[in-house]
Amino acid sequence: MMQKKNRAFLKWAGGKYSLVEAINAKLPSGNRLIEPFVGAGSVFLNTNFKRYLLNDINPDLINLYNFLKAQPDAVIHDASRFFTRDHNCEATYYALREEFNQTSDEYYRAILFIYLNRHGFNGLCRYSLAGRFNVPFGRYKKPYFPHEEMLFFAEKSQKAVFTCLxxxxxxxxxxxxxxxxxxxPYAPVSKTAAFTSYASSSFGLDAQHKLAKLAVRASYKRGIPVLISNHDLPITRQLYTSADISELSVRRSISQNGATRKPVAEILAYFTPNLSLPKTKKRQQKRRAKQTQTA
Structure with a gap:
């Protein structure tokens, strides 16, 4: 049974905090959890694997995670200094956003990333085609500084390797x-609903197809279980035709108008590992043993 739920320290569009129970119920046991799209890390924070390989295509995100893992006290202390009344104003936000876009100092970018995440509109993480962070000011009364959440993330990240690939x-x-x-990044429910620019590169239909193929190959040919979250759409049903599908209903908060935020149908697609693979492996091991003996 899962203990107290742990929140991610970053606000994140499409974060999985509300779904961790459903995801945990579908995840099999293993010696390492691999997340190719880690995002804010809610699944990582609410699972109990020995080791983790956590990846994201957003270099600012992985840069921050690596600094927080290596020097949590410094990161938390330095980031907290930006959570004051003076920093919570439009002019300061845009000035610091510009500094973030101009600087090549990775540590400073990591600190500013936390500030921008908590002070920007709706916790969005979005970049222009030129790679500039362009989320507008959020106008919050008093942005929350996630001190405890960052401490927990830093502690648990000692079991993790972070990559940007x-x-x-x-x-x-x-x-x-x-x-x-x-x-x-989810398949869009409509053409206007596409939101895939959080790392200044889009995740289109070709990428959705490629991911589904990799999931089939990993589970069927390599015996590695794969679980995928996505919108419940005809295209995703078609892509995940060989998977075991679970249906979910989730309240999303990315819509600008709170009154129009309706539950969205989502699915969890579980690609069952091919359990006949160990026999093949045993045959390979026997063959190698014979080759060693005759060498």
Missing amino acids: PFEKIFGRARRGNVIYCDP
Whole structure:
């Protein structure tokens, strides 16, 4: 049974905090959880694997996680200094957003990323095609500084390796005994609902197809279980036709008008590992043993 739920220290569009029970119920046991699209890390924070490989295509996110893992006290102390009344105004926000876009100092970018995340509109993380962070000021009365959440993340991250690579490469690092959970940018429910620019590169239909193929290959040919979250749409049903589908209903908060935030149908697609693989492995091991003996 899961203990107290742990919140991510970042606000995140499409975060999985409200779904961790449903996701945990579908995740099998394993020696390492691999997340090719870690985002704010709610699944990581609410699971109990020995080790984690946590990846995201957003370099600012992974940069922050690595600094928080290595020097939590410094990161928490330095970030907290930006959570004052003087920093919670439009002019200061845009000045610091510009500093973030101009600086190449990775530590300073990590600190500012926390500030921008908590002071920007709706916790969005969005970049222009030129790679500039462009989320507008959020106008919150008193943005919350997530001190305890950052401490917990830093402590748990000692079990994790953080990488910033294309998701295809992360599938290549999976080994038998690992479990893969994917929370990719969702297939849009409509053309105007597409939101895939949080790392200044889009995640289109080709990428959705590629991810589904990799999931089939990992589970069927390599015996590695894969669980994927996505919108419940005809296209995702088609892509995940060989998976075991669970239906969910989730209240999303990305709509600008709070009154129009309606529950959205989502699915969890579980690609069952091919359990006949160990026999093949045993045959390979016997063959190697014979080759060693005759060498």
